[in-house]
Amino acid sequence: MTMDWDKLRVFHAVAEAGSLTHAGETLHLSQSAVSRQIRGLEEHLGVTLFHRHARGLILTEQGELLREATRDMTRKLVAASARIRDSKDEVFGQLRVTTTVGFGAMWLTPRLPRFFGEFPDISVDLLMTENVLDLPMREADVAIRMREPQQADLIRRPLFDVTMRFYASKAYVERHGAPQTEEELRAHRLISFSPNARQPAPVGFWINAQLELAHRSTLLMNNYFAMLQAAEHALGVAILPDYLAVDHPELTLVAPRLHSPAFTVYFAYPEELRRSRRVEVFRDFIAAEVETFRAAT
Structure with missing residues (x-):
C-alpha cells in the first residue's frame, strides 16, 4: 500500500504539534486544508489516527505507530538534505x-x-x-x-x-586577603552554584561538601555568568570552573590545593x-x- 508523501508530511506536523491550527501555521496551510489531508490519510489507511477533544488531538495506538515511522523518515530526510547541501x-x-x-x-x-x-x-x-x-x-x-x-x-x-576551583577578584584579595586553606576559607563569603542545580555527580558532591562548612555567609546562584559578576564585584570567593580563568585574568586563584574532582x-x-x-x-x-x-x- 503506497501512501501520499504530502499527507504523511501533514500528519507528522499535526502529531508533533498536537493541533491542526499549530500544524497549519508551521506548514503555511489553512486548518481546513490540514484537516482534509488527515481525513484523507485515515480513509486511505482505514484507521483513526487521532482522538479529537476540546483540548486538542491525542494519537491513537495506530497514530503512534505511524508517528514513529514519520519521525524516522523526517530524521533521515534532514540528514540526507544536509549531506547533499x-x-x-x-x-x-x-x-x-x-x-x-x-x-x-x-x-x-x-x-x-x-x-x-x-x-x-x-x-x-x-x-x-x-x-x-x-x-x-x-x-x-x-x-x-x-x-x-x-x-x-x-x-x-x-x-x-575541567576542575572546579576557588577564585576571587584582585580587588577582593587586596581588601580581604587570599585564603589558602579550608579553615581560612571559612572566614570568607562563599559564592557557589546552587546545590539543587544539575552538575556532574562527583562535582555536585564536592560542592555540597563545601557548602556544609561553616563559611562567613554564602551567595547561591544557578548561573555561572552571575557568579562571575559577583566575584568580579568583590562579593566573595567563588567556586568556578577553571576554564573561565583563562578568559578572565582579573580573577585570582585562591586556596590552590583545594579543588573538585576533574570531569x-x-x-x-x-x-x-x-x-x-x-x-x-x-x-x-x-x-x-x-x-x-x-x-x-
Whole structure:
C-alpha cells in the first residue's frame, strides 16, 4: 500500500504539534486544508489516527505507530538534505549546537567570531540548556557536554578536563586577603552554584561538601555568568570552573590545593553526520580552540 508523501508530511506536523491550527501555521496551510489531508490519510489507511477533544488531538495506538515511522523518515530526510547541501568547496547552511548555558555563553560564544570569520555562510543555532537533547532524533546536530553522552549511534571525542576551583577578584584579595586553606576559607563569603542545580555527580558532591562548612555567609546562584559578576564585584570567593580563568585574568586563584574532582568535556554528533562538512569544520574549529586553550592553562 503506497501512501501520499504530502499527507504523511501533514500528519507528522499535526502529531508533533498536537493541533491542526499549530500544524497549519508551521506548514503555511489553512486548518481546513490540514484537516482534509488527515481525513484523507485515515480513509486511505482505514484507521483513526487521532482522538479529537476540546483540548486538542491525542494519537491513537495506530497514530503512534505511524508517528514513529514519520519521525524516522523526517530524521533521515534532514540528514540526507544536509549531506547533499554540504559542498567540498563551500560550507553553508544551519548548524544546531547544544551545550550548557555556562559553557556556551562564557567559553564558546567569545570564540565564535573566529569561526564566522572563516565560515561566514554557516548559521549557528546555539541551544544552551542543562537538558540533554536527543542527537539521534536530530534535536541538535552537535553537542558539547560536561559528561560523556550515553546515547547510542554517536561519535564522541573528549575535549579537555575541567576542575572546579576557588577564585576571587584582585580587588577582593587586596581588601580581604587570599585564603589558602579550608579553615581560612571559612572566614570568607562563599559564592557557589546552587546545590539543587544539575552538575556532574562527583562535582555536585564536592560542592555540597563545601557548602556544609561553616563559611562567613554564602551567595547561591544557578548561573555561572552571575557568579562571575559577583566575584568580579568583590562579593566573595567563588567556586568556578577553571576554564573561565583563562578568559578572565582579573580573577585570582585562591586556596590552590583545594579543588573538585576533574570531569571531561565531550564533543559529540550523530554517526549519520560523519560526512557533514558543516559538522567537520566546526569539529576542527573546536579542536583548534581547545589546543589554544590548553596552551594557555
